[in-house]
Amino acid sequence: MAVNIEQTPYRPFDMAYGANTITLNGITPSQQKYALQIFIVGQTTPIADIRQSPNRYARAIFDIQNILQTQVQPTINNVDGLHYVAPPGFAQQNTRMQIANGELVQYQIAVTTETNGQLDSAFVTSPTIYTTLGGAKEYWQVPFDEGAEFIPIVDADVNGCTDINYWARPLSDNTWTISDQDTRDDFLTYDGGFSSPGGIDVHNVYADDQCTKSFWQTISRVAGPYPANQAVQGIEAFWVLQVNAAGNIFNVSTLANTQSSGGGPNITLGQGLIPTGNFNTITVATGPANFPVGVLSASCTHYYIVPVLYTPLSPTNCITSEQGQAPLMSESAWRTQRYNILEKPCNDYPHVQFAWMNSEGFRDQFTFTKRNEKKINTKRNNFLKEAADYNDTRYIVDKQSRGFTTYSQTIKEDWTATSGYMNDEEAKLLESMFKSPSVNVRFSTGEYANEWIPINLISSSYTEKTYRKDRLFQYTVNYKLANNIKSQRG
Numbered sequence: 001m002a003v004n005i006e007q008t009p010y011r012p013f014d015m016a017y018g019a020n021t022i023t024l025n026g027i028t029p030s031q032q033k034y035a036l037q038i039f040i041v042g043q044t045t046p047i048a049d050i051r052q053s054p055n056r057y058a059r060a061i062f063d064i065q066n067i068l069q070t071q072v073q074p075t076i077n078n079v080d081g082l083h084y085v086a087p088p089g090f091a092q093q094n095t096r097m098q099i100a101n102g103e104l105v106q107y108q109i110a111v112t113t114e115t116n117g118q119l120d121s122a123f124v125t126s127p128t129i130y131t132t133l134g135g136a137k138e139y140w141q142v143p144f145d146e147g148a149e150f151i152p153i154v155d156a157d158v159n160g161c162t163d164i165n166y167w168a169r170p171l172s173d174n175t176w177t178i179s180d181q182d183t184r185d186d187f188l189t190y191d192g193g194f195s196s197p198g199g200i201d202v203h204n205v206y207a208d209d210q211c212t213k214s215f216w217q218t219i220s221r222v223a224g225p226y227p228a229n230q231a232v233q234g235i236e237a238f239w240v241l242q243v244n245a246a247g248n249i250f251n252v253s254t255l256a257n258t259q260s261s262g263g264g265p266n267i268t269l270g271q272g273l274i275p276t277g278n279f280n281t282i283t284v285a286t287g288p289a290n291f292p293v294g295v296l297s298a299s300c301t302h303y304y305i306v307p308v309l310y311t312p313l314s315p316t317n318c319i320t321s322e323q324g325q326a327p328l329m330s331e332s333a334w335r336t337q338r339y340n341i342l343e344k345p346c347n348d349y350p351h352v353q354f355a356w357m358n359s360e361g362f363r364d365q366f367t368f369t370k371r372n373e374k375k376i377n378t379k380r381n382n383f384l385k386e387a388a389d390y391n392d393t394r395y396i397v398d399k400q401s402r403g404f405t406t407y408s409q410t411i412k413e414d415w416t417a418t419s420g421y422m423n424d425e426e427a428k429l430l431e432s433m434f435k436s437p438s439v440n441v442r443f444s445t446g447e448y449a450n451e452w453i454p455i456n457l458i459s460s461s462y463t464e465k466t467y468r469k470d471r472l473f474q475y476t477v478n479y480k481l482a483n484n485i486k487s488q489r490g
Contacts, residue, residue: 001123002026003034003111006059008145009130012151012218013104014282015361016068017136024111025059031113031120034060038067041106041129041277047071051114071105072134075283077361080210080355080452082262082285095262096255096285098212100278103361104133132169132281134361145298150215152333152359154232155222164333165222171214171360172434173283173312176202176425177335196306196336202216203286203339204426206367208444210351213289214362215307217257218275232309234275235267235334240282240307244299251297257282272310277479283362287342305337344369348444352417352479355452356436366430370418370474376485380409411485414458415441419475424466430475434462440478453481 007023014020024034036044048067051061073292079098107130110123137144153166177199205211217234235257242251257263263282274453286305288296294304309332344351352372358364360442422430433439440452458478465473 003113005109005111005126007061007129009132010108010145010147011128011130012146012220013131013133013142013216013470015103015135015137015147016065016072016138016146016155017134017368018133019063019142020068020132021142022064022109023059024062024193025057027054027058027060027113031115033182034058034112035112035114035119037122037123038064039108039110039125039458040071041108046110046454047107068105068107068132069134071101072132072361073108074134074357074361075101075103078172079283080212080282080287080363080365080440080442082212082290093217095252096290097263098260099255099264099282100260100281102134103283103329104278106131106133106277108237126462133167133281134357134362135171136359148209148220151220153220153222154333157205157395158257161202164197165197167332168216169198170201170335170337170356171362172201173360173429174201174203175424175428176423178202178338196332198332198335200304200338203337204342205288205339206351207288208351209365209367210289210442211285211289211339211365212283212290213286213305213365214281214283215283215334216280217295217307218280219333221386228291232333234265234279235263235273235282235307236272236310237269237308240295240303241304241306242297242300242303243304244297245301255284257284270310280425281362286337286339300341302340303337305339307332307334309333309335350443352415352444353442354417354433355388355440355442356433357438358432359434364429364432366419366426366433368477369415369419369420370412372418373416375416377414380406380407382406396434405421412480413485414480415455416476417441419477421474422465425463427473427475429463431464432459434459434477439479455479456482 003024003026006025007021009020027034033051036050038048052062054060082096108125110125112123113120119417139260149153150168150171152168155163155165163314167234180200215235237257238255240253241249244250253275258266265275265279295323347370349370351367353365353367355363357364382404384403385405387403388397437458439455442452443449459479
């Protein structure tokens, strides 16, 4: 009797931090244990080789989350600064996009049985490829059905035109979402009926903020499959729609999701290749400071980042509302991102921007705008030194001779940052930061200005605040630099 795989992690992807279970059955009474191997796609040597005795139901349940956690890592520290002009001595990032860079792992499993320490038969490798992101999920999310929130669902009619059944959210913990009818722009009249029925995510930013947004770009289909160049396959490009104070869209630019831009898998715009491997996720620079100089107009009060689709082979057969700037569709399968550019008060404090690994394993950002203080803590190790130098021609005591001498010291910088007044959605986003194990800051002034510096949060608790309960409210966060300051010996 062959070993059967009854239960596996969620597909198209699951989260590494939380139960990732594989259930096997099919063992015979003469066999002793189930055997399981895990292979990274494209590799021949397993990263794990596990044996387990059957339970009372003749099954074995493997939870492989600890194994998968070793294969994923946080987003690179400087991803928030995509395309930003780097300070002297730092590598310039010339791309606006970034595919997965350790945030996901793809693997396959092989199964058999074992008796008396010997395999009963050769391992049989399942052709199914499983994908795991470096995110976290709740203990009850087995399988991770909530992953469907990040995956667009589309259909296609006989003419190859695309109908969107579900608009996916980005890989973000931001919950501030409005409908397209809530905007005061001529959003719905742009380009023959552009809309964002899945909602619009809102972000308050400042002109010097660096931000990114990440998306799962592989599409789920109700019907199909459809080959490349005959139906949408992923995010083909990003539109940037600039809006002025009158609420008019006055400028539209296109960021092609191509390999030369740091994204892909497309080589050219409109190629329609199917995302695989690290191309399954795409991170795009979205903050005002991430734009090349001169792209964002001084009259822009807010702008939209719109992930757009590819128009299939016969766009003339599609309905008018689905037509966009050829070859792109005017309707997105992902939530549109809105960025409100706030003006700094004349007497405002220097801003401190935080970026952290969110619960999906990617990046979110928030700027603290009020009082920011630095405190230096020094721990010194001293010894009492004889005032005279006995390695001399005679006994001499100099008035400048040091008695207590510092032979080593540890210097730490501790900081306190205070936010401006926040709304409920921003407070919820900040909760994600307090839970994150990987947080960076970017100072607007001082020796670390415009660099992303790793920090550790000192604040050990987070108290939920809401407008209903607290009216006007702020948050204060205590943190320290992740690396101590180097000091000389005395």
